[in-house]
Amino acid sequence: MKKYHLRYGRGNYGICPQCGRRSFVFYVDRSNKKINRYVGRCNYSNDCRYHYRPRDYFADCSSRMATQENTVENPDMDNMPF
Secondary structure, X not given: OOOOEEOOOOOOEEOOOOOOOXXXXXXXXXXXXXXXXXXXXXXXXXXXXXXXOHHHHHXXXXXXXXXXXXXXXXXXXXXXXX
């Protein structure tokens, strides 16, 4: 069984972050919890084509965390608030 899958079905559609239509299908984990409100696919793929995969989400999160760790470990003294 896959780690994440698209949750189809009545009442499971959300608002697409790109086109604003209520046609967004969320990726969920094995316990049916949404990963994030932006992780999923728009059913209007011919017009909208929004698709944010879990692997892209986790790659983006890990790169953001690495960037934050670098800024905490090596703060830029010119950008200090005082």
